[in-house]
Amino acid sequence: MSLLVVDRLCKSFGGVRAVDDVSFSLAPGELLAMIGPNGAGKTTCFNMINGQLAADSGRVLLHDADISRLPPREIWKRGVGRTFQIAATFASLTVVENVQMALISHAGRLYRMWSRAAAFEREKALALLAQVGMAEQADRPCGVLAYGDVKRVELAIALANEPKLLLMDEPTAGMAPKERNELMALTRKLVVERGIGVLFTEHSMDVVFGYADRLVVLARGKLIAQGDVDAIRNDPNVRAVYFGSGKTVERARA
Amino acid sequence: MSLSGILVQMLNGLASASTLFLLASGLSLIFGVTRIVNFAHGSLFMLGAYIAWSLTERMSGALGFWAAMGLSALAVGAIGAAIEMLLLRRIYRAPELFQLLATFALTLVVRDAVLGVWGSEDLLGPRAPGLSGSVEILGRRFPQYDLALIVIGPLVLALVWLLLRRTRWGALVRAATQDREMVGALGVNQSLLFTSVFALGAALAGLGGALQLPREPASAGLDLAAIGDAFVVVVVGGMGSLPGAFVAALLIAEIKALCIALGTWSLPWGGTISFPKFTLVAEFLVMAIVLVVRPWGLMGKPQAAVRTGAPPETPLAPADATTRIIGFATLGALAALPLIVGVGSYALVLSIDIFIGVLFAVSLHFVMGPGGMHSFGHAAYFGLGAYASGLLLKSAGLPMELALVMSILGGALGAFVFGWFCVRLSGVYFAMLTLAFGQIVWSVVFQWDEVTGGSNGVIGVWPAPWLAAKQTYYYLALACCVAGVLLLRRILFSPFGYALRATRDSVLRSDAIGIDVQRIQWIAFIVAGAVCGLAGGLFAFSKGSISPETISVGRSIDGLVMVLLGGVETLSGPIVGAAAFLFLQDSIARHIEYWRAMLGLLILVLVLAFPDGIVGAVRKRLGKGSQQT
Incomplete structure (x- = not known):
């Protein structure tokens, strides 16, 4: 059974589709990393799962119960802990x-x-x-x-x-490399011991590839890939987003 | 009321809207750029009127009159520039509470300066040469000068708008309104920009005051009346928005005009309703409604994040041995006081005032310090408590003891209703809305003669015979004061008190751990209202009467000064502050003619030199506050 199911979530700001039809799920005891370039919609996605932002459409299910219209404090009461990009x-x-x-x-x-x-x-x-x-x-x-x-x-x-789900928005931003690894090792340990599911965003690829069980990749609001570490590493779409396809260079040459 | 009568009143409203707009646009501009809510703006308006009076005495003819108007504006602009350079420049980084208080202190100084220079008589200005007559509109006479005003308002709006849109300076002002740190980071000379904006805002207020002179005499009460109106307009229109200020000025002026035009109506079920009496209530009601529906005003935007917060407070610690000893010793001395000074002594009267002041100050501190909600209308709950006691005793014939208990309920009930609205806002807007509610209570009390006795108030509010002796009442006041202080202290160390401080520290985190921020703040507001109501009830019975004057905005400000004087960070701060303030006021007011100016200067010194208050400064000196470093 899935702990968290995100189902076709959408959010627009003005004309920008910050999160566009994103769906994924998370099992208990799983460490799921959400990655993507700046502006991909990671934090927006987080804020909708956490209840800070209302989604335009789509649902968020926690233990099969719809939590997408609840305020943050109600979501917390159902066992969702949260850490912020800028610690609060x-x-x-x-x-x-x-x-x-x-x-x-x-x-x-x-x-x-x-x-x-x-x-x-x-x-x-x-x-x-x-x-x-x-x-x-x-x-x-x-x-x-x-x-x-x-x-x-x-x-x-x-x-x-005693949360069942932890949402961690850039848990290691602003930390030294050694501290990062300590924190993530600790998180990893908690996940195993307590069977907590963790969804986290991260820019440091060491952390992501070192600790995540599975990854979802966002780019421009869309979910472009999901899978385990190896699958993502070899995914052509992900490579294109992170390193470019090389086409712009070719065109410039032509 | 005929249609033509209403129309002429509406035209009259348009003329009032013009001066109102001049006043408010300056306030709005200044807030937009410097993020300072200039309490002294009404004083600048008043100065404009007085200076214009002096100038028109010397300059005659049409040319002289209009030159005098312009020169008044320039003079007030120069005064504004001086204020900015000497005072405000030092407090841009201070917490907004201090900025509000510093500018309020200015109003006290300016008021006494005006009284000193121009005297206390109302000064009637000349009529504008060439515009002293009236024209006939729909069979009614309408002053030519008012027609001119109707033109001047939009004209000034257009000029300022062009200045902001078409000049480099205007672009900088608009940029600073959006993000002043960024403008500073781009190498713009901020000092010059801020000074010029403040000067322009002051000049607009001065012009408004000067232009109002032919319509109403210059008087020393003009400042608070003007600032009340200006706040309402700016908040309704949206802080920092010029068109918003214009629209709001029209709205407020027309609603007031409509109230006057409607006159007195008899109701079908008997009795009459007199709309002109609702002018004061109406404008603050409009403001309260707008703030609740559109918290940033009709045309305003949400306040940009402030990046220069004050450092966090140190955690509260339970009283240590020294504090406990001092506390018990003080209490012992106070219990023995009637025996020492004798039962008829003035010291007892002053002490009762101080106990009431302490109760008032700690209740304000409760929401202001740990709650982080800067209430500028705390007098409302004091007044509701006092009037609840007084009216229940006099009109409902309740025994005095019960009436005193009901004062707690009166204050709590007021806080229950007003608090529900207020906790939806924060920062400057919270301060404004609490001020508005304070003014609503004041104006209802002032204008509702039949029930509250209007400006005469309620008299003959004396304690029960067994409490009537001064020393007995002294012990009653002392007991209530100690009980109130200990109760609030206990609450601050309880889970609720922790939650209250949590909501102040981080709304985001509070919400993320299941704390209902608004509900916690609302309940804290009600608790403070209840304790404050008791202070009001004690006050009414100690004086034997209660009048609107004793619950005006001045009392709210006194409360803020007491809390800041003692220091907002400590629990003993408001107690020391209230005692020091009332003692000083008592000794200064009796010996010095210009005690208001003295009080103003005291506040300025306090804000500039001792931002932590007395207790905070002592603590720092003793090194107790240095846990952090």
């Missing part, structure tokens, strides 16, 4: 409080006004931080962390509601 955390809360915030929300205690939030499931939050290697920095304000660390905190937040 709560800068004035400490690192551990950031994770506790997600735990509080998950437990449905957002409107409690009397109990102390700092005591709420702190151990569990610390355990989540330990998983991403951020336990030592638990009591620092999130606003002063190095960017790579913020991204790891974001991952811990995203894991707090």
Whole structure:
């Protein structure tokens, strides 16, 4: 059974078809990379799956239930965690409080006004931080962390509601090569351990070919190829998009 | 009401729309480029009127009159340039709250300067030579001068529009309106551009004020009236949009004219309805409706992302031992105060005012600091609480104790209704809408004589006999104040309080972890409204009366000053700020004639020198705030 099914998704901005008839699916425990040149429609696609943008047409199914008209917070409640291209955390809360915030929300205690939030499931939050290697920095304000660390905190937040699906928009952007590999190895481990499905976009081909089980390739809003790493590597369409077909050069010569 | 009467009123509305447009277009231009909402714009308008009065005293004849109009505009433009260079240039990177306060402080300084130079008498201007007569339209007389105004408005719109579309300077202004960082990155001299835009905006306001002189006398109350109108026009039209300002000026002026034209009607079920009384409410209602339906105004665009945010606040920590000791010691001293100073002492009266002020300030701080919602109309909930108590006691005959409890409900109910609209907006637009609701409450109270007593207010609002003695009431106020402060503090450390700060830090992330941002903000708004309502109720019973004056925009601003004076980042900030502010006001206002100007200067010093407030500055000095570095 598929965890996530994206079915004929379309979105236009003015006259530009940012996402044009895109369909794919994702199984539990699978690491699916979405790649494509800049402007291919990756983030737009993400924002529609996550509920931030309303699709013009098409559906998004999570466990066979249509989630395409739900706001982000409802989608999160159904077990979808998200990290952003530009990391978004709560800068004035400490690192551990950031994770506790997600735990509080998950437990449905957002409107409690009397109990102390700092005591709420702190151990569990610390355990989540330990998983991403951020336990030592638990009591620092999130606003002063190095960017790579913020991204790891974001991952811990995203894991707090025991998600079935993780959406990671450029999880390693702005990180050093060593950090990238650590983060992706960690993600890989989580996928295997917990059977989470991960959909991520990425520009670094090392990361993509090193960690993805399968790839979908977007170009100009259309899905031009999907398959495993080898299939994509040898796909003529993908080569044309990334390296050009060589025709322009020939024409110039003629 | 005859058709011709309505038509003439509509023409009158067109004339008003012209000066309104001149005023608002300047505000809009300035906001578009500098992203500063210039509270002092009404003051510039007022200065235009006063300067024009002085000039027309000396210059006679048609030529002299129109030259005086032009010179007034130039003079105000020069004043605007000076303001920009001396003050605003230092605060472009400050949080927008500080910018609003700094420009508001200017209004205080300018108002006292005007009173000092021109005195407090209303000054009636001359009629325009050659246009002093009237023409007959549909059998009614219509002033020639108003006809001239109807032409001048669109003419100025056309001129400014040409300036923006056809000149290099105009292209830079339009570019800066879209993305000022980019314009700066391209090597444009931003200082010069900002100064010139501010000067032009000020000159337009000055011209508007000058041209209004033959229609209404120059008076020291002109500034707040003008800025209220200008805000409404700019927000309705869309911040930064010139045609928007024009359309909105027409809309607002015509709706007001229509209210006046409709006059008083008798209702079929008895009683009368008097439309001229709705002029104030009508314009703010239009604004509230437009903001909710089109949050960026009729012709505006969504605000561009601001790239120069303030650094994030440090996380809240529970009170440490020192703070606790100071807190308990203060509380002990306050409990003993009536025994020390004696029961009839003025210190008790001042202390009660301070307790009420603290309650007011902490409730404002709750939404402003941790909530990140800059309310410019917090006086509304204070007023609703005060009037709920007063009216229930006087008209419904409720016992005083119950009436005081109902003040909490009054404030909460107001926040419940207004908050629903407000949390849909953010930033400057949130500030504007809260201000509008504050003004709606004020104008309803002011104009609804039958129920609220109009400008006289409600009198004879005294506490129950067992609370009537000053020292007993002192303990009541102290108890309410402490309870309110501790309650809000407790909430801030609760899951809800964390969620509130989360929504302020990142809406995107909050939404992505299942937090309903608007609902959290709405509930916070209601909680603050309830505590603020209690402050209002306590106030009414401590003074024995309540009047519209005590719930005007001035009180909202006082609240902001209290919070900023203490420092917005700390929980003790608003408490220290309110106490310091009220003590200063009490001691300054009694001894200095121009205390408003003093207050204005105080705010300016505060904004420029101590952007973290008293408590923030002390903390930094002690190194407590240096966790971050």
